[in-house]
Amino acid sequence: MRVSLLSFQLSIENEPYEDALVDGVHVDDPQTLAPATPVSVPRAVVRPLVNGRPVCARYLFDASALLTQRDVSGPVDLFTCTCGEPGCAGLFDDTVLEVEGPLVHWHFPEDPFRATLGENWFTSAEPLTFTFTREQYLHALAGLTVGLVANERELGEPLALSPVEDRPTEPLLERLAAWQEDFRAGAAAMSQRLDTFGPLLGEDLVATLDSNIEIRMPAWTVALTLADHRVGPTLDGRARDTAMQEVLVRDIVPSMLLSRDNVIRAARELGLLELEDWALVDFSASAVGVDLPEMEELAEPFRQASMRVVLR
Numbered sequence: 001m002r003v004s005l006l007s008f009q010l011s012i013e014n015e016p017y018e019d020a021l022v023d024g025v026h027v028d029d030p031q032t033l034a035p036a037t038p039v040s041v042p043r044a045v046v047r048p049l050v051n052g053r054p055v056c057a058r059y060l061f062d063a064s065a066l067l068t069q070r071d072v073s074g075p076v077d078l079f080t081c082t083c084g085e086p087g088c089a090g091l092f093d094d095t096v097l098e099v100e101g102p103l104v105h106w107h108f109p110e111d112p113f114r115a116t117l118g119e120n121w122f123t124s125a126e127p128l129t130f131t132f133t134r135e136q137y138l139h140a141l142a143g144l145t146v147g148l149v150a151n152e153r154e155l156g157e158p159l160a161l162s163p164v165e166d167r168p169t170e171p172l173l174e175r176l177a178a179w180q181e182d183f184r185a186g187a188a189a190m191s192q193r194l195d196t197f198g199p200l201l202g203e204d205l206v207a208t209l210d211s212n213i214e215i216r217m218p219a220w221t222v223a224l225t226l227a228d229h230r231v232g233p234t235l236d237g238r239a240r241d242t243a244m245q246e247v248l249v250r251d252i253v254p255s256m257l258l259s260r261d262n263v264i265r266a267a268r269e270l271g272l273l274e275l276e277d278w279a280l281v282d283f284s285a286s287a288v289g290v291d292l293p294e295m296e297e298l299a300e301p302f303r304q305a306s307m308r309v310v311l312r
């Protein structure tokens, strides 16, 4: 295993800030109709260097994602589209950050990074993994943070960093603390989800409506929808969450884990329209060579479809 050195190249670009135009007047906030003068926003452009060489020129590096996750193992979108949506740039598989004792690895997915990482990083047989010592890695991240804050101080206004923020109003360190807080809350929710759903989290329900249409949704969202259905409409808020958690843990998940046919049975019983609310986030339907019909038109065929549960 090769251990590499991580560093960052930082530059500042001035990005035009497009405020809203309401009745011909530029406004910062369409709610208050406060007039705004056209401005440009300073944005940090960060490029990661490994052994002094750029890692990837094709995609936008998201320093905010890295500085949020730091040295916590898990998936991380190190590279993304300029709009902040990785899928928009054709990046569909996760890059994985792995902390292993004194080492930190970045594992890039084959597609599309085999073809788009800078030249000559890896031989054709090698996995796409960069390895750093944790100490040097954290030192590089701290150095980047210091550089960003120094630039922000010099500019005298908040420096945009994340590709999804256009005109930040808080200083970078405050936003970074908030992002890290959200990340920790998300990780806690994920760990609770793992406790509740276990192996169902890694499985999908696949319904084949006909040879051209396949609907795929996470098995755990089927369990969640069934819990919602069982609890009924009378409870609200926290009482509802508690009741759903109880029925999930006591009844639904054990029965689905006992037999995956119970996932299928639940999906048939609930039907597509009821599942859609919960499953929407991860809902995907692929139709090759046909226009996808409206959800309502798929509802009935969904009940009759052949279904199976597969590993994601």
Ligand SMILES: [Zn+2]
Binding pocket: 081, 082, 083, 084, 085, 088, 089
């Ligand atoms: Zn985009």
